[in-house]
Amino acid sequence: MRIVLALGGNALLARGQALTxxxxxxNIKKAAKSIAEIAKDNEIIVIHGNGPQVGMLMEQNAVYHEASPATTPYPMDVLGAETCGMVGYMLQQEIKNIDNALNIATIVTQTLISADDPAFSNPTKFVGPIYSQEEATSIMMKSDKIFKADGDKYRRVVPSPQPIDIVELDQVETLLKADNIVIACGGGGVPVEFKNNKYRGIECVIDKDLTAELIAEKLNAEMFIILTDGSVYKDFGKETQQEMKLATPNGLAQFTFPAGSMGPKIDAVCKFVNSNKGDAAIGSLFELNNIIAHQSGxxxxxxxxxxxxS
Incomplete structure (x- = not known):
């Protein structure tokens, strides 16, 4: 079975955990173990998030710029490419350490977007470390950065346009056919615009779940799984919360999910199911075998x- 796995950046670096x-x-060792367990019997494409990672690089950029004003910060598309190498390298190595017989390839992929996407007027994508409301307010007063509530904490938000196409899609397919686990579209892929017959990077972050759905459709995956903190819940965080075992796009349409977190995940899985390519699932990174068996998530x-x- 061909499976696309979308790993959340927070699944690879827990909320509030030091960015070391x-x-x-x-955390990646744990993720690698789950992936290796299903890899021998399935074709696997791994798309990982990069919110904490790219946010850390942005913070490091800012500090370095203060110390050396002539050294301008690297743009977000370049930082996104850096995280593809960073996380891809660790995943690739740790999966190989678990099972040396597995072939794993990491590829830096460009994701085509439109610079006219309305997302640029309403940033929603969380990146970087968490802050208190007071800390976030202080940073906003001193810069053009925008912060929004993420639970009881605050994080920076940036534009998150819709992915249109994957530039290196053929290369991913070639690696799959050569019996590789393929790590691609890290952080949703490096965002690029194609204009005047040239590609150029765009300052934004593409939601990795939407890119994962796009590549799942284009590569004819039979299952699309988003691995995050856990299942989908009705009334999450309230005394009345209920864990969903099975859901349908029509059933989920009656609920409203947060735009910066679960919302894009729900949009992505519903879009994939409605494409008639296969089923989708949302669940814990550490329950992957059980998710595939429909016993978890x-x-x-x-x-x-x-x-x-029940």
Whole structure:
């Protein structure tokens, strides 16, 4: 079975955890174990998030610029490409360490977007570390950065335009056919515009779940899985919360999910299911085998209604 796995940046670096290479390495070891367990019997494409990682590089850029004003910060598309190498390298190495017989390839991919996308007038994508409301307000007063609430904390938000196409799609397909686990479209892919017969980077972050859905459709995946903190919930965080076992696009349409977190995930899985390519699921990174067996997480499929875990 051909499976596209979308790994959230926060699944690879837990919320509130220090942005160190060692912390990321330990989390990636756990992710690698889950991926390796299903890799022998399936074709796997891994798309990882990069919110914490690219945010850290942005913060480092800003500090370096203060110390050396002549050194201008690198643009976000370049930082996005850096995180493709950073996370891809660690994933590639740790999967190989678990099973040396597996072939793994990381490819830096460009994702085509439109510079006229309305997302540029309403930034929603969370990047970087978390801050208190007071810290976020202080930073906004001193810069052009925009922060929004993410739970009870605040994080920076940037534009998140819709992905249109994957420039290196043929290369990903070639690697899959050569029996590789392919790590591609890291952070949603490096955002580029094609204009006057040339590609150029755009200052934004593409939602990796939407890019993962796009590549799942284009590569005819049979299952699309978003791995994050856990399942989809009704009334998440409230005393009345209920964990969804099975959901349908029609059933999910009755709920409103946060635009900066679960909202794009729901949009992505519903779009894939409605494409009639296969089923989708949302669940914990550490329950991957059980998600595939429909014993954990939330399965999204055609039909009507919602079923909850008892």
């Amino acid at each position: 290479a060692e912390n990321q390495r330990q 939330t399965l999204i499929t055609k039909g009507e209604g919602i079923q909850y875990y």
